[in-house]
Amino acid sequence: MKTVLSFLKPYKLPAAVAFALMLVELAVELALPFLLGKMINEGVVNQDLSTILKWGSIMITLAFIAFIAGLINSFYASHVSWGFAYDLREELFAKIQAFSFSHLNQYPTSALMTRFSNDIRQMQNTIYMILRIMSKAPLIVIGGVVMAFIVNAKLAIIFLITVPLLVGFVLWVLKIASKLFQNVQKSVDTLNQVMQENLIGMRLIKAFSRRKHEEARFKKANQSLAERTRATFRFVEASMPVLLFVMNMSLLFIIWLGNAQVVAGTTNVGDVVAMINYALRVSMSISMFTFIIMAFSRMQASTKRVNDILHIHTEEAQKVEWNDTTANHVQRGAISFQHVYFSYPTHKESVLHDITFNVNSGERIAVMGATGAGKTSLFQLIPRLYKANHGIITIDDQDVTSYPLNQLRDSIGYVPQSPLLFTGMIKENIAWGKARATMGEIIQAAKDAQIHETIMQLNERYETKVGQKGVNLSGGQKQRISIARALIRKPKILMLDDSTSALDLATESRLLEAIETYHCTTLIITQKISTAMRADRILLLDRGEILALGTHQSLLKSSKLYQRIVESQFGKEVSHAK
Numbered sequence: 152m153k154t155v156l157s158f159l160k161p162y163k164l165p166a167a168v169a170f171a172l173m174l175v176e177l178a179v180e181l182a183l184p185f186l187l188g189k190m191i192n193e194g195v196v197n198q199d200l201s202t203i204l205k206w207g208s209i210m211i212t213l214a215f216i217a218f219i220a221g222l223i224n225s226f227y228a229s230h231v232s233w234g235f236a237y238d239l240r241e242e243l244f245a246k247i248q249a250f251s252f253s254h255l256n257q258y259p260t261s262a263l264m265t266r267f268s269n270d271i272r273q274m275q276n277t278i279y280m281i282l283r284i285m286s287k288a289p290l291i292v293i294g295g296v297v298m299a300f301i302v303n304a305k306l307a308i309i310f311l312i313t314v315p316l317l318v319g320f321v322l323w324v325l326k327i328a329s330k331l332f333q334n335v336q337k338s339v340d341t342l343n344q345v346m347q348e349n350l351i352g353m354r355l356i357k358a359f360s361r362r363k364h365e366e367a368r369f370k371k372a373n374q375s376l377a378e379r380t381r382a383t384f385r386f387v388e389a390s391m392p393v394l395l396f397v398m399n400m401s402l403l404f405i406i407w408l409g410n411a412q413v414v415a416g417t418t419n420v421g422d423v424v425a426m427i428n429y430a431l432r433v434s435m436s437i438s439m440f441t442f443i444i445m446a447f448s449r450m451q452a453s454t455k456r457v458n459d460i461l462h463i464h465t466e467e468a469q470k471v472e473w474n475d476t477t478a479n480h481v482q483r484g485a486i487s488f489q490h491v492y493f494s495y496p497t498h499k500e501s502v503l504h505d506i507t508f509n510v511n512s513g514e515r516i517a518v519m520g521a522t523g524a525g526k527t528s529l530f531q532l533i534p535r536l537y538k539a540n541h542g543i544i545t546i547d548d549q550d551v552t553s554y555p556l557n558q559l560r561d562s563i564g565y566v567p568q569s570p571l572l573f574t575g576m577i578k579e580n581i582a583w584g585k586a587r588a589t590m591g592e593i594i595q596a597a598k599d600a601q602i603h604e605t606i607m608q609l610n611e612r613y614e615t616k617v618g619q620k621g622v623n624l625s626g627g628q629k630q631r632i633s634i635a636r637a638l639i640r641k642p643k644i645l646m647l648d649d650s651t652s653a654l655d656l657a658t659e660s661r662l663l664e665a666i667e668t669y670h671c672t673t674l675i676i677t678q679k680i681s682t683a684m685r686a687d688r689i690l691l692l693d694r695g696e697i698l699a700l701g702t703h704q705s706l707l708k709s710s711k712l713y714q715r716i717v718e719s720q721f722g723k724e725v726s727h728a729k
């Protein structure tokens with residue numbers, strides 16, 4: 152199982168190069184105060200210009216080497232962090248593509264978007280900063296103290312008091328700050344969620360005039376984020392004067408003790424200057440710890456969230472375990488449900504109970520029932536969008552679970568209740584149903600779905616753009632394009648989930664006639680008796696159970712509920728006459 156950190160493996164070499172170059176920068180940074188001390192002691196104090204120039208030019212050369220090392224380090228750090236983020240995004244995308252419907256219920260769109268954008272960016276930035284400066288800070292603290300002891304062991308004792316004091320204080324600040332930061336992150340998540348729901352549901356919000364309500368919701372989330380961020384940064388900023396005080400006190404001590412030693416002749420001015428320099432560099436690095444650990448704790452939270460997704464066991468991952476020779480493509484499309492029970496993973500209540508029925512190859516079944524009866528749920532079990540809790544569903548006498556998922560779904564044309572079109576041309580939206588579809592196939596599918604003429608009336612015909620910047624189609628037009636998308640794959644099983652609801656009777660009639668020419672097993676969820684009457688048999692669902700299954704005529708005789716539905720749509724007399 153892949154974890155986030157394993158995505159760094161391919162970048163071991165460039166990361167090592169970046170780290171080595173960072174060590175070069177570090178070495179120069181630690182050497183400069185030492186050399187400065189030498190320049191003062193040997194050159195400035197003795198007023199020896201050639202010595203000043205000698206040490207000066209060495210320092211400039213070293214600074215230039217550090218500058219070049221920094222540039223190349225930055226290049227490699229970017230390469231590692233961008234490459235890592237790119238690979239991780241690819242993997243995450245593939246993982247989400249393999250999500251079952253249960254997983255999609257578990258992780259709302261906003262949560263997945265946060266992982267894609269925020270979390271990966273967070274990790275990418277932190278990796279860059281680790282390779283660039285973060286790993287340098289603790290090394291400067293250690294190296295600075297060591298160098299200080301080399302320069303002047305007596306003065307360096309001050310470091311032994313101030314460094315643990317500063318480190319201890321920073322760790323205490325961080326302990327509190329990390330809790331505050333977790334709250335900030337929660338607020339960021341909430342704000343993202345509100346924002347995304349608003350963008351997705353903008354049309355609905357306008358239709359229901361819920362702008363004020365949504366504004367209030369956004370304001371609340373925004374305020375919470377602002378307040379938490381303010382509180383966190385105030386706390387971190389309040390710790391700064393304390394840090395500065397300790398830092399300045401240690402500098403004062405170094406100057407005071409250094410001065411005494413210079414007067415006593417036990418040390419040189421240059422060494423004192425070098426010590427002050429080390430003290431400054433060490434304290435600056437310690438103060439960076441706050442920033443570093445905060446970045447780490449944010450990265451840790453992001454890593455956990457992305458790992459959660461990577462560790463989800465998706466079915467596609469199992470594909471290799473299936474033996475392709477035993478599992479074939481669907482040949483005839485005969486469906487059988489045997490004592491099937493189903494409940495959604497998120498809800499315990501049973502949605503389908505003891506469903507048993509058979510559909511012959513090429514048969515046309517209309518599925519009827521009140522809203523919430525379980526019609527869509529029953530449909531979703533066939534292409535294994537969800538798994539049944541008990542019982543067996545077979546296609547061509549073979550358990551659906553024994554088909555490789557791709558082969559199973561390739562044989563099925565599923566038109567969901569609410570049609571979804573992607574931004575792009577109409578022809579692309581239809582061709583989406585079949586890999587390498589020809590223009591002839593696209594037009595034929597559109598003709599059969601009764602949408603060809605409408606498309607031909609549009610300015611750019613099949614090239615017309617759908618979606619945000621293109622033409623917005625009516626509900627019925629969208630339904631027919633989704634039907635064309637299902638027909639183009641010449642499915643063995645066609646499932647229409649209330650997909651003809653927006654069509655007038657004449658168009659629907661032509662559509663159903665055209666579907667007959669496909670000779671596929673057809674399941675149609677419908678509320679309209681006129682549609683149901685054209686089916687070979689009608690399956691009546693009520694509260695998750697099969698109430699009746701038979702032809703229009705037999706149900707008129709045997710099912711009270713069916714009679715009532717017919718009466719409600721055709722009137723009493725007509726229903727008796729039929």
Ligand SMILES: Nc1ncnc2c1ncn2[C@@H]1O[C@H](COP(=O)(O)OP(=O)(O)OP(=O)(O)O)[C@@H](O)[C@H]1O
Pocket residue numbers: 256495497498502520521522523524525526527528529568
């Ligand atoms: N994703 C889900 N998670 C949990 N419960 C669900 C989910 N989808 C549907 N349900 C529940 O399952 C039951 C059956 O829903 P289903 O969508 O199958 O009904 P339906 O007959 O297709 O209704 P409609 O005609 O309104 O589309 C309902 O009680 C519904 O609340």
